[in-house]
Amino acid sequence: MYKFVYGDIFTQNTNVIVMPANPKPVIGNGIDKEIYKRAGAEELLKARQEIGELKYGEVKVTPAFNYDANYIFHCASPKWIDGKHDEKELLAKCYRDSIELAKQMGSRIIFFPLLSSGMQGFQYDLAKDIAEEVCKDYEEDNSIDIRIFLRKRLSSGNRYDRKSLEFYIETHTYPDNIEEIYKQYLSFMKNMPEDHEISMNAEIMRLQVENKRKEQEQINAVKKKAEKRKNSSAVDYIVYQYCRMQYKSLSDFSFNETDDEFPSFEDLYEKYKERCNLKNDSKVAERCNLNRDTISRAKKATRGISRDTLFALSLGLRLSWEEAEEFFISCDKAIYTDYQLTEAEKRRENVFRFCLKRGVYDIAEINEYLFDSNMLILGNNAVA
Template identity: 25%
Template sequence: MKVDAIVNAANTQLAMGGGVCGAIFRAAGVSRMAAACDRFAPIHTGEAVITPGFNLPSRYVIHTAGPIWRDGKHDEERLLRSCYRNSMELAARQGCASIAFPLISSGIYGYPKAEALHVALDEIRRFLGDAADSGHDLDVYLCVFDKTAFEISSSIDKRLRAYIDDYYVAEHEDTLGSRTYELLALQRFSDNKPKADRAVPSGVLDMPDFLGDMGETPVYSAPSAAPSPKSAGHVDDAVLSNLDEPFNIILLRLIDAKGYSDVEVYKRANINRKLFSKIRCGDGYMPSKKTVLALAIALRLNIDETQDILACAGYALSHSVKFDVIVEFFIVHEMFDVFTINEMLFRYDQPLLGQ
């Protein structure tokens, strides 16, 4: 990954091991990485040290020793939390703008994957909240091999499955045998439309783009058949009354109406400050549909308000797109946690919100 620092799930001796650790040593150059690590060895479980990345695309490697799982009663959670916290603090002190983690201790160290994921997400959220207050902006990526760590609450899973069954217009075979979708209309923007941002960076999750050029091809459909209750904190109708205004103007008005700060919004939307500034400034730039939806989630917009802000950007929710139906489910049920939504999107092989 082309980030400032990647994290090595190391052993306390900082010696070349197997799995992620061995792969990092080999990619960086075994002799130089071993010599750099020898200067710090040994370290305690939960501690973190930093070395150059050598031949890696990343500038640095942060080595942290995760706990070996015994039974969950031997301080494993505290030590695992320390791995993430110490690694991010070290990256911030080094001036890094981005960092990528593996799911520490979830391999041969035996930490249950679902619990390891919970710890990772919780510590990352906590650090990003503190970092926003301190003014340090850090993009944090969590790289996983498969979906086994993503065990969403069974109640949410069941409700979402029922919602998809009710509202998703499944693809079908037409009389010629080719696959098609039940769309009311499809409109493509002209070639001179500004390129939309790509919300999922290459190398994080190697999944196919099931939605194609979703950022550049808005889909217009009939009004949603889904329930659309007004949330308790919905904005005044006047805020979204003029959808012909530039997107950035409407966005800034919504942020003010909700009483949020810019930092709160882009952090909760899972987008970085650079992209948010680009959207905020306008200058003809139009964010992708995924980014607009991430901002709607961050602003806690209800389903009607979400449809309005999408229309302002030239998009609409479509029940012919499973991604749209999943995001709509969370908005309708006022569950505005982008990380939880992304976990479910990942389970359904869909692109993720934010970047």
């Protein structure tokens, strides 16, 4: 038997919980991180490292240690590319192999999150349909109780949907030398037999290279525009700061950097707070998932404000993309800057950039997506 459950996967007892595992033996965020925390991160990670890397569609088992279950299944669910790389078959394999393994081990209850519906890029409805298609084969099987836990999905209005968000993240997150990596990878593929994972990685890299070229054209246009404009208007200052922070060496730019001509963080904060009809900092903190003390500290020491706090405030105060740029710059930061971030941090910040560009401001909803996608949620409550 099987059923879909809307709720928290961690609130009920089970024999087996299926973890959406990274192919590499590392601790992620969201569901992955929570399972490690409850099981005992050191012991579980050691057991996971003994397994080694997983192929997409592969399932391996470890003890549950301190987690309230008998076993943890580590399942490397596939990424969505274009539907031509056996993605659906691999996802179905994840469910089927996990269920069969649970039965072989004598387990009567198995819990799944909705696999591949987060950062792996499957559309929510497609991921759910594949899960249900597999589970129907066990509808009359009373030896195993299958439960798939669902969380509220992102809205599908005109501004955005889950797939477009995930496509944006995937194609905007890449190393600086992606062209060189892609070229080397194509050479490597010539000497390898046809393989799903290899083909999938190549397709991702191709999209990243294509997107980087487009972005480079935009960057060159910004530079050309900046070279022609020498006054110190706010727009020019934003262009200057963007170029200075993102590209580090810009000796040919000669802008007036007189800070007095530009609004301070506190000025902008009070302006946007009033526009949102929020009477005090406590109301802002509640909307932005921040502590009031965090806002008080930010107003006293703007240069020390974290990027996370700025993103939370930008979303909570309903800023446009241009307003968010100015907000960051008032703290001597650039919204585009990501060269100092890890790949995981870049992916997470791209969620916020996407939402600002599309006017998606519900932090609770964004945080549900981050959690489901094994990313750290936004705001003070992100700290475990």
